[in-house]
Amino acid sequence: MKTQRENSRLTTADRLVLTAMRLFGEKGYGSTSVADILREAGANSGSLYHAFPTKQDLLVAVLGLYRDGIEPMLLEPAWTGVDDPIEQIFALLASYRSRLEATGCTYGCPIGSLALELHEPDPPVREALAVNFDGWVSAVEGRLLAARDRLPAQTDIRALAQFVLTVMEGGVMQSRTHRSLQAFDAGVTVLRDYFQRLQTPPPTPDSTERS
Amino acid sequence: MKTQRENSRLTTADRLVLTAMRLFGEKGYGSTSVADILREAGANSGSLYHAFPTKQDLLVAVLGLYRDGIEPMLLEPAWTGVDDPIEQIFALLASYRSRLEATGCTYGCPIGSLALELHEPDPPVREALAVNFDGWVSAVEGRLLAARDRLPAQTDIRALAQFVLTVMEGGVMQSRTHRSLQAFDAGVTVLRDYFQRLQTPPPTPDSTERS
DNA sequence: TTAGGAGTTGATTGATCGATCAATCCAAGA
DNA sequence: TCTTGGATTGATCGATCAATCAACTCCTAA
Numbered sequence: 001m002k003t004q005r006e007n008s009r010l011t012t013a014d015r016l017v018l019t020a021m022r023l024f025g026e027k028g029y030g031s032t033s034v035a036d037i038l039r040e041a042g043a044n045s046g047s048l049y050h051a052f053p054t055k056q057d058l059l060v061a062v063l064g065l066y067r068d069g070i071e072p073m074l075l076e077p078a079w080t081g082v083d084d085p086i087e088q089i090f091a092l093l094a095s096y097r098s099r100l101e102a103t104g105c106t107y108g109c110p111i112g113s114l115a116l117e118l119h120e121p122d123p124p125v126r127e128a129l130a131v132n133f134d135g136w137v138s139a140v141e142g143r144l145l146a147a148r149d150r151l152p153a154q155t156d157i158r159a160l161a162q163f164v165l166t167v168m169e170g171g172v173m174q175s176r177t178h179r180s181l182q183a184f185d186a187g188v189t190v191l192r193d194y195f196q197r198l199q200t201p202p203p204t205p206d207s208t209e210r211s
Numbered sequence: 212m213k214t215q216r217e218n219s220r221l222t223t224a225d226r227l228v229l230t231a232m233r234l235f236g237e238k239g240y241g242s243t244s245v246a247d248i249l250r251e252a253g254a255n256s257g258s259l260y261h262a263f264p265t266k267q268d269l270l271v272a273v274l275g276l277y278r279d280g281i282e283p284m285l286l287e288p289a290w291t292g293v294d295d296p297i298e299q300i301f302a303l304l305a306s307y308r309s310r311l312e313a314t315g316c317t318y319g320c321p322i323g324s325l326a327l328e329l330h331e332p333d334p335p336v337r338e339a340l341a342v343n344f345d346g347w348v349s350a351v352e353g354r355l356l357a358a359r360d361r362l363p364a365q366t367d368i369r370a371l372a373q374f375v376l377t378v379m380e381g382g383v384m385q386s387r388t389h390r391s392l393q394a395f396d397a398g399v400t401v402l403r404d405y406f407q408r409l410q411t412p413p414p415t416p417d418s419t420e421r422s
Numbered sequence: 423t424t425a426g427g428a429g430t431t432g433a434t435t436g437a438t439c440g441a442t443c444a445a446t447c448c449a450a451g452a
Numbered sequence: 453t454c455t456t457g458g459a460t461t462g463a464t465c466g467a468t469c470a471a472t473c474a475a476c477t478c479c480t481a482a
Binding site for chain 4: 045049
């Protein structure tokens with residue numbers, strides 16, 4: 001039983017996608033050569049190009065795998081043992097923090113890295129990236145909706161969910177660049193303060209005003 | 212008088228750096244070949260390698276130029292005509308919005324793009340990126356300090372300034388990926404709401420409290 | 423038992439990459 | 453005027469890139 005390399009009981013195509021997923025996350029798309037993928041997957045170039053017309057099609061397959069993995073690989077592990085929907089959001093952020101910490105602030109969000117690395121991606125790639133962001137945002141949106149009654153009535157829930165993604169991605173970017181968790185933690189702390197204030201009923205100093 | 216290509220009255224080295232700055236911003240570092248730079252700068256490879264030992268040294272020079280340009284090229288234009296320090300912060304964000312809008316959401320923040328494209332940058336590159344972030348954050352921090360009395364006393368000003376950068380970078384990333392200003396605008400709107408709440412005195416239901 | 427095709431092998435292709443270097447140009451100092 | 457050295461030229465290098473393809477293996481269905 002070989003454990004090195006991507007699970008060798010899988011088909012070659014699956015091994016290639018899993019290896020590419022890992023390497024694209026580690027080194028980016030452009031800096032990962034087809035030869036790198038073939039070597040680490042233990043496959044030959046003919047096998048790759050039998051399963052995928054081009055390297056870019058392999059990338060699209062990787063992005064599809066990320067999309068399908070959001071629920072079972074990302075959300076579910078982050079949320080087990082956390083009941084409060086808003087705390088689930090922060091548990092999700094904490095999972096990114098763990099990832100940063102475990103890798104010395106080199107790994108972050110592979111989707112975000114790819115999104116900024118590929119400046120003018122072909123439509124299928126750009127759409128696959130957007131679908132990943134949408135899936136993430138929708139998951140957070142679901143948690144916010146579960147806490148709807150704790151938030152101001154006029155809150156734009158979708159926009160707030162996008163904002164959570166924004167804070168995560170921006171924090172990861174800075175933490176990776178500074179090789180320090182400080183920036184990520186600062187972002188989460190400020191976001192928590194914002195949620196605190198959202199959940200605190202407004203001034204009501206006199207009485208009327210504010211709908 | 213040639214106007215095409217980077218100002219031809221400059222030295223060859225300066226033309227190379229300016230051309231590289233533009234191309235690295237447009238296509239990223241890895242996707243910009245030395246041949247691209249030479250062609251658009253109207254120079255020969257020998258000239259480049261006479262001025263810069265490697266392509267990476269050219270990148271470091273570009274990052275230095277960005278750093279030196281923060282004040283005169285970014286902040287000063289964004290802030291003219293805006294007096295309120297907090298509004299200056301949002302004017303800065305608006306300048307990024309303009310940039311996104313003018314380019315169909317393809318350009319964003321070149322520093323952020325490079326920061327995520329280069330996964331394991333050599334120390335001088337990583338440090339040059341970090342210096343750029345620091346300069347940006349310090350500028351925002353200065354505006355927040357100018358509005359110190361309007362913010363809660365216990366506010367972590369530096370962390371809040373980093374948070375502004377986080378929101379900008381995260382918003383740019385999503386807007387570029389979705390090819391739509393919506394995500395960026397949503398981020399700015401939520402940030403504005405947060406600043407609103409920061410500037411609104413807390414509940415004061417009874418009376419005491421507040422340090 | 424055999425025919426056929428999906429899957430695999432690995433050498434090879436042409437293009438492109440960053441970088442090199444001998445030759446040449448040219449302006450400033452002696 | 454001659455000398456010197458920084459700046460420039462442009463052909464060229466070896467490495468590496470994504471992609472190709474004829475040959476081969478092996479499973480399956482007839």
